[in-house]
Amino acid sequence: MSDMPDHLGQAMQLASAGIGAGRGALAGNLLAFGRLLRRAGLPVGPAELLAAAEALQLVEIGDRRQVHAALRGVMVHRRDQFEVFDQAFLLFWRDPEAGRNAAAMAMIDGFKERDKPPPASRRMAEAMTPPPQQPTPPQPPEERPPVEVAMTVSERERLQGMDFEAMSAAEIAAAKQEIRRLVLPLDERPTRRFRPDRGGPVTDLRATLRESLRMGGEVLSLERRRRVVRPPPLVALCDISGSMSRYAQILLHFLHAVTNDRDRVSSFLFGTRLTNVTRQLKSRDAEVAFEMISHVVPDWSGGTRIGESIELFNRLWARRVLGQGAVVLLITDGLDREGAKGLAEATDRLRHSCRRLIWLNPLLRWEGFQPRSQGIRAMLPHVDEFRPVHNLQSLRALVATLSGPQPVRRLVA
Known part of the structure; x- marks a missing residue:
């Protein structure tokens, strides 16, 4: 997120006149604090900065608790942003020049323990670290000949067709940004009301x-x-076993974007057990949502018990979330450690409990794919659609499919 426009500095200069004589540096520090919050992801603009300048006139500047409460009351609008603001306030108001030694300041709270630091601390360390200076490219001594670019492919187009498993860390970050922009307008259905x-x-x-x-x-x-x-309810059952871990990490961003874009979305993760993560994904901050998921999901990158997990979902959750013609996304490669034990029966019951069952399998990225495993052969006759999910193009095709009219459900012998 880019820094604030220059005209905000003029607005803060006008506001500094009301803060009081002898406190001219306070307005500049407040402007720098607002820029830090914006880099950390908080929506701080001119209105919040001017309100903060007015709030500081009503409290005792020497009382740290009063200043903290006043600034948080006018600069933060959602509860899930409190932790990020608190970290920023703690780091910045100890030393307004902390951006120059961000590494040492980040250790105050984010890196005291050996464990992975919380999202707020990591975001503060990134926000307070100044962006690297781009070296100025040398001027060519003479004009370069024109280059034919008609057959070249842009970086964004190449990213659309790249397999998630083959992406680097930077490419995965770019793919996550593209996923957040996807819109899922499900086909609307008439209700009884x-x-x-x-x-x-x-x-x-x-x-x-x-x-x-x-x-x-x-x-x-x-x-x-x-x-x-x-639109009908949307239910996602996502496999997080070892063979699906790389895809599941990226598809969770897709489920997070869908959950925050529409209502009546339920998400479940399963490996050796089934976990409902619907409440965790409702947090608008993706980092906070995934941090909460890591605490409630104990079997990430473990084994797979697809049949047992689907049977448990049918028994405990089907009647709660599959009403009013729900659409179910079953995201798994079909490789079950228990073979095909109970898998066909559980999948068939799931299919008859929803309006549309779509199986998303990353193994379909291979042109010569054949359903040879016992789990895939047991599940395949009981799904309405069998689609790949391994890159951005497959996700966009899924969005287009869900947005269109439902195909006629075929009968299973």
Whole structure:
């Protein structure tokens, strides 16, 4: 996220006149603090900075707790941003020039323990580290000949078709940014509810009689209504076993983006056991969401018990989340450590409990793929669609499929 525009400095100079004489440096420090918060991901703009300058006039500047409470009250708008703000306040107001020695300052809170630091500490270390200076390219002594670029492929186009497993760390970060921009407009379905609509196709007799009582029993107009339509619920069952760990890490960003973009989304992770992570993915901060998931999922990159996990989902969660024609995304490679024990029966029951069961398998990236494993052969006859999920192109194709009308479900013998 880029720094604040230059005109904010002018706004802060106007606000500094009200902070008080002898405190001219405070406005500059407040502006630098706001820039730090923006680099850390908080939406701090001119309104928040001017409100912060006014709030500092109402508290005792020498009382650190009052200043902290005043600034957090006007610069933070969501509860999940409190931890990031607290880390920024602790680091910056100890030394406004902390950006020059960010490595030492980050050790105050983020790196005291040997364990992985919390997301807020890592984000503060990145935000307070000044961006590297780009070296100025040398000027060519003479004009270079034109280069034919008609057959070249841009970096973004190359990223669309690259397999997730073959990506470097920088390419994975770029892919995650692309995934966050995906929109999933599911095909809307009619519900049992109606809403008042003057141009609706259905006459509402009850509302017509109610309206006539206000007119002394005379029916002057007919009230009408229309059936409510809304997207169906979306349920995702994602395999996090060792063979799926690299894909699961990236697909979690897709599930996080979908969960925060629409309502009625339920997500479950399974390896050797089933875990509901719907509540954790509802956090708007992706780093905080994945940090909470790491605490509740004990079997990441372990074995796989697909049949047992689907059977447990059918028994405990199907009636809660598969109502109103839900669409189920089953994300797994089908390699079960228990073979095909109970897998066909559990998948068949899942298929009959939802409106649409889509199996996403990264093994379909191979052109010569053949369903040879027992698990794949047991599951394949009981799914509505069998699709690849190994790169950005496959995710975009999935979005287009879910946005279109549902195909006619084929009968299974």
